[in-house]
Each structure stands twice: as C-alpha cells, then as structure tokens.
Amino acid sequence: xxxxxxxxxxxxxxxxxxxxxxxxDLSVAPGEILGLLGENGAGKTTLMNVLFGAYxxxxxEILVQGRPVTINSSADALAAGIGMVHQHFHLAPRLSVxxxxxxGIPGKSGRIDRAGGLARLREIGxxxxxxxxxxxxxxxxxxxxxxxxxxxxxxxxxxxxxxxDEPTAVLAPTEVDGLFSALRSMAAQGLGIIFIxxxxxxxxxxxxxxxxxRHGRVTGRVDxxxxxxxxxxxxxMCGHEIVPPARGPSTPGAPVLILxxxxxxxxxxMALRDVSLSVRAGEILGIAGVSGNGQRALAEVxxxxxxxxxxxxxxAGKMVSRFSPRGVQALGLGRIPEDRMTxxxxxNLPLADSMVLPRIGTAAFSRNGLLRPDAIRAFAEAQIKAxxxxxxxPMTRAGALSGGNLQKALLARELAFDPKVLIVSQPTRxxxxxxxxxxxxxxxxxxxxxxxxxxxxxxxxxxxxxxxxIAVMYEGRIVxxxxxxxxxxxxxxxMMTGAEGHG
Amino acid sequence: MxxxxxxxxxxxxxxxxLPLLAIGATLVLCSGLIALAGAGVIEAYGVMFAxxxxxxxxxxxxxxxxxxxxxxxxxxxxxxRAKFWNIGAEGQLxxxxxxxxxxxxxxxxxxxxxxxxxxxxxxxxxxxxxxPATLRVKFKVDDVVSSLLLNSVIFYxxxxxxxxxxxxxxxxxxxxxxxxxxxxxPVLLEGTRLHLGVVAAFVAAPVIWFxxxxxTLGFRIRVIGENPxxxxxxxxxxxxxxxxxxxxxxALAGLAGVGEVGGVHFQVMSDISPGYGYSGIVVAMLAxxxxxxxxPAALFLAAVMTGAEAMSRATGVPAFLSxxxxxxxxxxxxxxxxxTAYRIRRVGAAP
Numbered sequence: 001x002x003x004x005x006x007x008x009x010x011x012x013x014x015x016x017x018x019x020x021x022x023x024x025d026l027s028v029a030p031g032e033i034l035g036l037l038g039e040n041g042a043g044k045t046t047l048m049n050v051l052f053g054a055y056x057x058x059x060x061e062i063l064v065q066g067r068p069v070t071i072n073s074s075a076d077a078l079a080a081g082i083g084m085v086h087q088h089f090h091l092a093p094r095l096s097v098x099x100x101x102x103x104g105i106p107g108k109s110g111r112i113d114r115a116g117g118l119a120r121l122r123e124i125g126x127x128x129x130x131x132x133x134x135x136x137x138x139x140x141x142x143x144x145x146x147x148x149x150x151x152x153x154x155x156x157x158x159x160x161x162x163x164x165d166e167p168t169a170v171l172a173p174t175e176v177d178g179l180f181s182a183l184r185s186m187a188a189q190g191l192g193i194i195f196i197x198x199x200x201x202x203x204x205x206x207x208x209x210x211x212x213x214r215h216g217r218v219t220g221r222v223d224x225x226x227x228x229x230x231x232x233x234x235x236x237m238c239g240h241e242i243v244p245p246a247r248g249p250s251t252p253g254a255p256v257l258i259l260x261x262x263x264x265x266x267x268x269x270m271a272l273r274d275v276s277l278s279v280r281a282g283e284i285l286g287i288a289g290v291s292g293n294g295q296r297a298l299a300e301v302x303x304x305x306x307x308x309x310x311x312x313x314x315x316a317g318k319m320v321s322r323f324s325p326r327g328v329q330a331l332g333l334g335r336i337p338e339d340r341m342t343x344x345x346x347x348n349l350p351l352a353d354s355m356v357l358p359r360i361g362t363a364a365f366s367r368n369g370l371l372r373p374d375a376i377r378a379f380a381e382a383q384i385k386a387x388x389x390x391x392x393x394p395m396t397r398a399g400a401l402s403g404g405n406l407q408k409a410l411l412a413r414e415l416a417f418d419p420k421v422l423i424v425s426q427p428t429r430x431x432x433x434x435x436x437x438x439x440x441x442x443x444x445x446x447x448x449x450x451x452x453x454x455x456x457x458x459x460x461x462x463x464x465x466x467x468x469x470i471a472v473m474y475e476g477r478i479v480x481x482x483x484x485x486x487x488x489x490x491x492x493x494x495m496m497t498g499a500e501g502h503g
Numbered sequence: 504m505x506x507x508x509x510x511x512x513x514x515x516x517x518x519x520x521l522p523l524l525a526i527g528a529t530l531v532l533c534s535g536l537i538a539l540a541g542a543g544v545i546e547a548y549g550v551m552f553a554x555x556x557x558x559x560x561x562x563x564x565x566x567x568x569x570x571x572x573x574x575x576x577x578x579x580x581x582x583x584r585a586k587f588w589n590i591g592a593e594g595q596l597x598x599x600x601x602x603x604x605x606x607x608x609x610x611x612x613x614x615x616x617x618x619x620x621x622x623x624x625x626x627x628x629x630x631x632x633x634x635p636a637t638l639r640v641k642f643k644v645d646d647v648v649s650s651l652l653l654n655s656v657i658f659y660x661x662x663x664x665x666x667x668x669x670x671x672x673x674x675x676x677x678x679x680x681x682x683x684x685x686x687x688x689p690v691l692l693e694g695t696r697l698h699l700g701v702v703a704a705f706v707a708a709p710v711i712w713f714x715x716x717x718x719t720l721g722f723r724i725r726v727i728g729e730n731p732x733x734x735x736x737x738x739x740x741x742x743x744x745x746x747x748x749x750x751x752x753x754a755l756a757g758l759a760g761v762g763e764v765g766g767v768h769f770q771v772m773s774d775i776s777p778g779y780g781y782s783g784i785v786v787a788m789l790a791x792x793x794x795x796x797x798x799p800a801a802l803f804l805a806a807v808m809t810g811a812e813a814m815s816r817a818t819g820v821p822a823f824l825s826x827x828x829x830x831x832x833x834x835x836x837x838x839x840x841x842x843t844a845y846r847i848r849r850v851g852a853a854p
Contacts, residue, residue, distance in 0.1 A: 055508065056848065072506065305736055325738035337736060346730040357726060357737040366719045373717065 005030050005192040006161050011060035020046040022216045028192035035203040035210035036196045039237055039432030041402050043216035044196050048163050052084045053077040083154025084163040089146050091138045098134040101156050124155050128185045144175040161192040172290035172458055173493050180206050198432050200230040212236040238434055245441050253281035256452035257421040262311035270294040273476040279452040286467035287456040288492050294476035295456045302423045303335045304328035316420045334419030338426050340406045347399030352380035354398045355413045383412035404435030425456040460489045474498045507845040522789045525835035533828050542818035550817045551810030563695040569805035573704040574759035575783025576797035577711045582752035583792050586728040587745055591650030592756040593780025594657035598631045599624035599757025603764045604771045607682030616686035621761050628757020629750040636749030640742045679771040688766040698766030712794035724748050785833045
C-alpha cells in the first residue's frame with residue numbers, strides 16, 4: 001500500500017454543545033476511492049469542510065503526503081492538492097465553460113491564457129471522458145454537465161484528492177454511470193477520491209474502502225464494500241436494522257386527479273406537450289425521467305403555480321378553472337416541493353411560519369386579516385410532536401433544521417389537511433435512510449387512506465418500491481406508463497432515453 | 504490570524520446589544536474628529552447631551568425632530584422587510600409635504616383640514632413609492648436606483664413649484680403660501696413646539712409593529728422578503744404584496760412630510776427636510792427593521808442633530824459632525840449585523 005495522499009488524525013469539531021466530529025481518523029491512498037457513509041447529521045460534511053478549510057478543527061491534524069499542514073481556506077486546500085465538488089455548484093452562470101475554468105487562475109503578464117486553458121480542458125476531457133464544450137455558457141449546461149465542469153475545475157487546479165459531496169443526488173441513472181467511469185479513470189491514474197453518499201449500492205459499486213460515521217464518530221471501516229451486504233452497512237450507519245416498508249395490495253377508487261391534454265409554452269425549463277394522466281384514490285403514480293424533461297412544469301401546473309395553455313385538469317371531480325396555488329389547494333391538493341429550501345420553507349423565519357404558510361389566509365390561522373398566533377403555535381407544536389420533528393420548538397429558524405426534519409415539517413403541513421391528492425417531487429432527495437423510511441411509510445399510510453399520490457423522482461428503485469404505476473417523461477411528453485409489477489430499472493431507464501414504452 | 508465562522512444560532516440579547524454597540528463605536532470613532540477640530544471630546548459630547556436631552560425644552564425639541572424620522576424609519580423598515588429597497592423616503596416625504604400644504608391652504612374647519620392633510624400627504628407619498636414598485640414588478644427595474652433617483656425628480660419639482668406658481672409674490676422668496684392657521688397642528692405643551700404629529704408618530708410605531716407581527720398582510724410582507732419563491736408556491740401574490748408594501752411605505756414617508764408642514768413649518772420651502780428620508784434608512788437599520796425599535800433609533804439621531812448645533816456654537820466643531828455621526832452609525836450597524844451571522848474565531852497562525 002503506498003503512503004497516504006492525505007491523512008486526518010483525531011479530528012474533533014463542535015458547534016456549541018453539538019459535537020459534529022469526534023476523534024475521526026481517515027486516510028486516502030493514491031489511486032483509492034474512499035466512501036464516506038453516514039446519515040444526515042453524522043458529520044460527513046463537517047469533516048470534509050474541515051479538510052477543505054471552511055472550518056478550523058478543535059483538535060487533530062491533517063497531513064498531506066506525510067507533512068502536517070494547516071488549512072484555513074479553500075485556497076490553502078487547493079494549494080495542498082485538495083479539490084471539492086460541493087452539493088451546490090459554485091459556477092458563474094453567464095460565463096462560458098472555459099471562462100469558469102480560468103476564474104482565479106493567474107494568466108501570463110496580466111492576460112488570461114485562453115489557449116493554455118483550452119488545451120488543458122481538452123486533455124482532461126480526453127483522459128477521463130469528461131468532455132465539455134468550452135464556449136457554452138454554464139447556464140446552458142445540464143446539472144450533470146455542471147457537475148462535470150466542477151470536477152474538471154478541481155483537476156485543472158491540480159487536485160490530487162477529489163472530494164465529492166453526494167454527487168449522485170442530482171444525476172439520472174445514465175449520468176451516474178458516466179460519473180463512475182470518470183472517477184475510476186482518475187483513480188487509475190493515482191488520484192485519491194472521497195465519495196460521500198448514503199446510497200449504499202453506489203458506495204458498494206464504486207469504492208475500494210469505506211468509512212462509516214455515526215453521531216460524529218467512526219463506527220465502521222469496511223474493506224471492499226462489494227463483499228459486505230447493504231444491510232451490514234445500514235446497521236453501521238443507523239445503529240439498527242432498516243427494513244424497507246412493504247407496499248401491500250390496494251384497491252384504487254375513482255380518479256382524484258386527471259390531466260387531459262395539458263400543454264404549456266412559456267416556461268424556463270422544458271414545456272409540457274399534450275400530457276394526459278390520471279391518479280386514482282389510493283394509488284401512487286410515479287413520474288420517472290431524467291431531470292429537465294418537463295417534470296418541473298408538470299409539478300408547477302398541478303400545484304397551480306403555472307397555468308397551462310391548453311388542456312384541462314380535474315381535482316376530485318372538480319375542474320380547475322383558475323390555476324393558482326390557493327385554488328388547487330382549496331380543491332384538496334397537497335404539495336411537497338422539490339426544493340425544500342427555495343420553494344418550501346422560509347429559512348430565516350420561525351419554523352411555525354413555514355408550516356402555516358400555504359394556509360395563512362384560512363380560518364385555521366387568521367380571522368379578518370388578523371393572525372391567530374396561538375392557533376399557529378399550537379398547530380406547529382402539535383405537528384412537531386406528531387412527526388417527531390427534531391427542533392427546539394416552533395419558533396426555531398426553519399433553516400436551522402436538518403433536511404429530514406424539514407421534509408417532515410413540509411409533510412406535516414400538507415397531511416394535516418387531509419389532501420385528496422398529494423404531489424411530491426424528489427421526496428427523499430438528500431435524506432438519510434431513517435428519514436426516507438419515515439417519509440415512505442407516510443405515503444403508504446396516505447395511500448391506504450384513499451389519497452391519490454403522484455411522486456416525481458429520479459431514483460428508480462424508490463419509485464419501484466413506492467408506486468403502483470410509473471409513467472415516464474421524455475422531452476415534455478409521457479412516453480409510456482408501466483404497472484410497477486412489469487417495470488424494471490432497465491426498462492424504465494430505456495424509456496427515459498426516449499424509447500417508446502409498452503404499457 | 505482571525506477568521507469569520509458562520510454561527511449556528513444568534514443569542515437573543517444581540518438584538519438589544521448590537522445597536523448600543525454600534526452607537527458606542529460611532530461616538531468613539533467620531534471623537535477623533537472632534538479632537539481634530541480642536542475641541543475637548545468630553546466637553547463637546549457634554550454640550551450635545553445637554554442641548555438635546557438636558558432639560559425639558561431640549562427634550563421636546565428632540566421629540567419634534569425625531570417625529571419625521573420615526574415616520575421615515577417606519578417607512579424604510581416596512582419596505583426593507585419585504586426587500587422592497589425603498590431609498591426614496593426623502594422624495595415621498597417631500598411629496599407628502601407639498602400635498603398636505605396644498606390641502607392645508609384651503610379654508611375649512613381645523614380638524615377636517617388636518618385629517619385631509621394627513622390623507623393627502625399619505626396618498627402623495629404612496630403614489631411616489633408606487634412608481635419604483637411598479638417598475639420593479641412589471642419591468643424588473645432595480646428599485647434601489649429608481650427610488651433613489653426619483654428623490655431628485657421630486658425635489659426639483661418642488662423647487663419648480665415654489666420658484667414658480669407658489670412663489671411668494673410679496674417677498675419674492677421661494678416659499679409656498681402658508682397653510683390656514685386653523686390647520687396648524689395643535690401644540691400640546693405651551694411654550695414648546697411639541698405638536699400633534701409627535702403623538703401620531705409614537706402611536707404609528709406600535710400600530711406598524713402590530714401590522715407586521717400580527718396581521719396576514721404583515722405575515723406576507725415578511726415571507727416575500729425572506730423567500731419570494733416559497734411565498735409564490737404558498738399561494739401569496741408576491742407582486743400584489745410588494746405593491747401593498749410600497750404603498751404603505753410611501754404613505755408613512757408622506758406622513759413625515761405632513762407633520763413637518765402641519766406642526767413645524769406651516770408651509771413648504773426647499774429645505775423643509777434636512778435629509779429625513781435618508782436618515783430613515785439609518786433609523787431602520789439601527790432598529791434592525793423592528794418598528795418598535797424605530798422610536799429609540801430616531802430619538803438617538805434626533806438628539807445628535809439637535810445637539811450638534813449647540814455643540815457647534817459652544818465649541819466651534821462644525822455641525823456637519825451630526826451627519827458624520829449618522830453615516831458612521833449606519834456603517835457601524837452594518838458591521839455589527841455581521842456578527843449576528845458570523846463570529847470571529849482565532850485560528851493558529853499559518854506556517
């Protein structure tokens with residue numbers, strides 16, 4: 001085994017009374033892909049932020065190729081050969097791929113070295129299959145391409161160790177394969193890679209070795225995870241067994257949501273083209289597809305945010321005449337947004353405010369334009385208790401909650417009003433196993449109680465587990481619908497690339 | 504080496520401590536200027552204090568001066584809550600002054616005149632604020648720039664009015680005709696300038712606090728300011744709320760002008776506002792956009808303004824110091840606000 005590229009020894013970091021990392025040891029050898037596994041809040045991101053210079057550790061040291069170093073900023077980290085691809089990309093959308101690459105790179109005598117940059121970009125692209133059009137503005141790139149650019153950026157700056165924080169969370173299955181082969185190619189050339197994830201099958205497929213964190217401590221070190229089972233690793237992560245919930249048979253009732261020939265034009269993403277679908281009471285319909293194929297427009301139309309140009313929508317037997325969030329909500333629609341932080345909650349205001357936001361004008365929370373603070377507080381407190389939302393109280397800033405707890409809060413705010421139809425996008429994106437399990441159980445509960453649920457997602461295994469039927473979207477159309485008994489990941493994956501389905 | 508680190512929570516006592524800290528830092532920083540002007544620092548601040556808060560008359564003068572800044576401070580606080588960047592309180596104040604002066608010059612029973620002056624002034628201020636808000640909602644025009652530049656437009660329109668149709672034909676001064684005597688706001692304390700508008704300002708602050716904290720409109724204002732996307736998905740008409748906020752903000756700034764016409768000057772002239780609209784921004788920031796905090800913040804600035812003139816007479820330090828103090832206080836507060844989100848942490852020296 002070669003000397004480690006990087007070694008973290010006894011790293012501890014606390015935020016006030018919260019211990020985020022405690023005496024964590026970790027090392028990566030050249031050519032090694034290390035998985036860093038753990039539930040949300042286990043301390044993975046904190047540990048990597050220490051390594052990347054965003055936080056100073058309270059104790060412990062970092063060695064780069066055997067030499068102790070102090071990393072106080074991302075510039076120090078880059079100088080030490082550490083590159084990081086964050087969950088949220090740091091790109092300038094109006095600049096081109098090449099320009100983004102050259103930001104912060106000193107040029108020759110004050111001039112930007114475009115030719116040199118272009119040559120390096122081509123070379124990196126050829127080496128690892130990370131090709132990008134240098135002149136395209138970043139705003140025109142797909143999420144997967146933006147991620148590729150972030151990786152190229154790190155390599156461009158001479159990273160010997162690459163940290164990827166949940167890189168697959170934003171990718172479609174086919175893109176994941178491309179990412180993995182690029183990462184393997186980089187490892188083959190002697191780079192070290194830290195792959196943060198809580199998707200066990202990915203960690204098993206990609207990594208050589210894996211470190212499991214729980215409550216800030218290392219609870220397991222597993223060699224060649226391919227030889228251990230997912231349930232072993234899940235136990236290390238959570239401290240107990242996780243059994244996926246079973247979806248029992250159901251007897252769907254009448255349709256509660258019908259879309260008939262819905263088309264949209266004015267939309268920043270992909271528009272909808274003649275979309276028809278229906279969801280029955282007590283049924284879960286999945287919408288699969290590579291992101292950017294109209295899912296966002298679909299969710300916006302159903303949520304009443306975007307009015308279609310053509311077509312009709314019926315909720316619980318009533319035709320939607322005026323598309324507005326309040327209008328569809330009044331007909332019995334509940335909505336769990338795709339992006340909790342931007343379209344779900346208001347991070348700087350108390351959690352209670354976010355929990356009553358969509359219904360603030362109703363008699364439950366206000367009367368004659370005056371808020372009912374006691375009712376708002378009581379509602380939030382009751383939901384916090386019922387859903388075991390971990391927070392100091394309803395007046396806590398929503399932004400202080402973890403993703404899982406926020407998702408529970410958003411679920412609570414909709415389910416409390418017994419929706420007839422529920423639309424959810426990426427329900428468990430970024431959530432750990434325990435929280436995801438809780439969310440899944442709630443959906444199945446609602447299904448048993450006769451709610452029609454429509455789940456927009458990219459995680460095919462999740463859709464197959466949850467849904468009774470799965471429709472596939474491609475370029476703004478529904479290209480086919482499969483009974484989930486007849487659907488497989490391979491078949492759905494094929495349809496997601498535009499091949500016609502047979503359902 | 505020191506560095507900033509993000510805070511996970513902000514202690515509650517910060518809300519009170521930060522403005523006091525900012526004010527303290529401001530006085531320390533400005534003492535250098537006083538010394539530079541050749542005066543004793545303790546003596547100069549002593550004169551300022553005595554002239555603004557030292558006796559009951561001084562206190563009433565400070566209250567009178569605080570009144571327009573309470574209104575403009577509330578105007579800015581409400582607007583900034585919704586992230587409607589209203590830098591135009593100055594122009595809205597002037598518009599309010601002109602409108603109320605026009606109404607006040609019409610002969611009618613006093614109470615009716617005062618009521619109509621207030622309504623006209625508020626409406627004029629609201630109308631001025633509506634312009635940048637509409638430009639932003641309809642055409643995505645930056646509201647900072649449009650509301651700021653509108654101040655000059657309104658100011659020169661006022662100048663045109665008092666140099667033209669309203670010019671005093673007898674003396675030739677560029678001042679408007681005075682309002683009717685019956686429309687003068689009643690004085691509350693004999694021998695002072697403490698007028699009805701002062702009471703109105705002190706009532707307005709808790710009313711606006713209630714509106715922000717306890718009404719659905721206030722809820723919507725807070726939400727669209729913090730996260731317009733979540734608001735839109737939550738069924739809030741973001742544009743409509745923004746326009747409502749602008750109208751409210753403009754009306755409050757307009758009322759500042761009404762108070763100056765009805766209670767202090769009884770007519771309109773070019774220097775009716777020594778920048779009360781801009782001071783409102785300082786007031787609102789010192790108050791951390793809390794309507795109740797606007798009152799002490801406005802009182803502080805008013806005391807500085809009243810005191811600076813006396814200090815200038817007694818020590819020879821130019822009265823412009825009051826403006827330096829205002830500007831420094833704003834900067835100090837902005838720096839202080841950094842500490843609500845970050846804290847300074849000492850890290851080992853880099854090798």
